[in-house]
Amino acid sequence: MTLLADLLSTVFERRHQNQAGSGKDGRPIYELAEALVGASSEPSGLALASDILSRYEVMSDADKLAFFSQVATGMDIDPPTVREALDAYEESPSKATYRAYTEACEPRRQELIRRLNSVPGATERLVRMRADLLRLGAKAPELQALDLDFRHLFASWFNRGFLVLRPINWESPAHILEKIIAYEAVHAIDSWDDLRRRLQPSDRRCFAFFHPSMPQEPLIFVEVALTKGIANSVQKLLSEDRTPMTAADADTAVFYSISNCQAGLAGISFGNFLIKQVAADLSAELGGLKTFVTLSPIPKMADWILQENISWDQSNPEGTRILAAHYLTQAKSRGGLPYDPVARFHLGNGAILHAVHADADISPKGRKQSGGAMVNYLYDLKKIEENHDAFVTRQEVATSDAVDALAKAAATKQN
Missing domain, CATH: 1.20.140.90 (Malonyl-CoA decarboxylase, oligemerization domain)
Incomplete structure (x- = not known):
């Protein structure tokens, strides 16, 4: 500390x-x-x-x-x-x-x-x-x-002025590491060896917010992979036999898991501060990093498809990508905001809906919630505020040309 x-x-x-x-x-x-x-x-x-x-x-x-x-x-x-x-x-x-x-x-x-x-x-x-x-x-x-x-x-x-950002690594106290294992909510940590693979290599980072009145309890943490290019598979990121790279050689920081730790702080937003602070800190530490992007789940996609009675062949990767792009850009909740909670979070932070991938999470959980599809939200540090304002005031979803093309393909199929 x-x-x-x-x-x-x-x-x-x-x-x-x-x-x-x-x-x-x-x-x-x-x-x-x-x-x-x-x-x-x-x-x-x-x-x-x-x-x-x-x-x-x-x-x-x-x-x-x-x-x-x-x-x-x-x-x-x-x-x-x-x-x-x-x-x-x-x-x-x-x-x-x-x-x-x-x-x-x-x-x-x-x-x-x-x-x-x-x-x-x-x-x-x-x-x-x-x-x-x-x-x-x-x-x-x-x-x-x-x-x-x-x-x-x-x-x-718990306002931002009181929050303390701390790196979590393999040398962190055991009781903190135990809590990281317990609180991981996106991609379960199966063992201490699994945790080591996420914390110890030079191309892996983890950061958590703490509060001075709860110094032994993380409030929220993010796991980061430093990569060459944008990741399109969480299994590849977490593979046991992957070869770590030197952090200085990385050009991309991939935020692949964000976990809130305290049920009693539901509705108190920390994630937007966390991502922006970590992106700024990593950018200052590693000058070669040019891209800051998530590899995010699409947790409500399958529920929405079932609710809308849409035909879906999960064995068709391109069809899954098209359907995911349609869901992320067109499915709305009350108030005109995206139906998907992860989409609301990142787009509300000013991120861009950058790319959609099929077979990106082939775990049972990933298959169940989205047929294995995942999405990259791009944090362009120069456009965050502009995108945030457009989303909040006009419910506009910032998307890449690639996602636009997939969404248009979905519209063509419907017609």
Whole structure:
């Protein structure tokens, strides 16, 4: 970890280490939460927060869900108070009336979460708490506002200014490497030897974002292959018998796997910062790198084809490429954005839909989700902002001539 990360971590964790809760307060956990929000003494507040977190962690799922429901309903905003405060501000705009309005608009449960976070190590525990909320309350509309409160606060606590980019290599601590294996979500890491092949050779890199309050937990990581030319097969990239090349000889950086690590941080975007930061760092380190591109899965393609009742011969590589290009350029979700979540992510970052490949992932997972098709998203560092603006404002998908040709071939077949 860098010196800066060490310093930040120390600042985040210097929080009255001797103020642990007694664990002997017999009141129900929701009463403790009410007491915490109303506490005026810092020591008593820290003790209450510690007691609540400790008690929560040993509760059953049913009790956790009940606690979430109590917090969501019992610490909600009061609409009449909000309307009254807004009327007062409209009638007489001032610092005082504006403060009264903003205070009325903020539910007390946000203050509860803030005060819980005063305990050393609480941020990671609150991330796990939100993971429970997402898991247990997915079908409970009354809990959605509570989730928005968590998300609102996490967006501030985990903003880019606090994130620390760290390289992950074969010399990284074993507990970090174990988490890379566990959190890999795109191409499973089957063994320590498999991990070594991804981290140790000179033409392989891995980078992760960490937060100072969670220094032992990666938030998101990206695996990178340094290559000659643009890769069109993940099996070739990960082959056991491939011959590594010298990093200085590479002209292309291929981002072939991006994995979010914390379920409790769902919806908090890190990937766009990560790719751009890694691309900038690699460009500064290796002057020969001219191309920055992904080799990405197409996870919802088969589902969409089934949903649309489209005939598809997976044994026909050219037909698969044409269908994939059609799907990536024409299949839309609500709001006019691409149906495919990976496409939305990279195109929203300002990438270009560069190339489509058949038989690029012949694993069972790859065959199941897209018939083995994969796609390259090109990150042209000079055009990222322009492409991002066109995508966000006009839902325009930046594509290469090659992808355009495939998409037109699909349109011709349909006609």
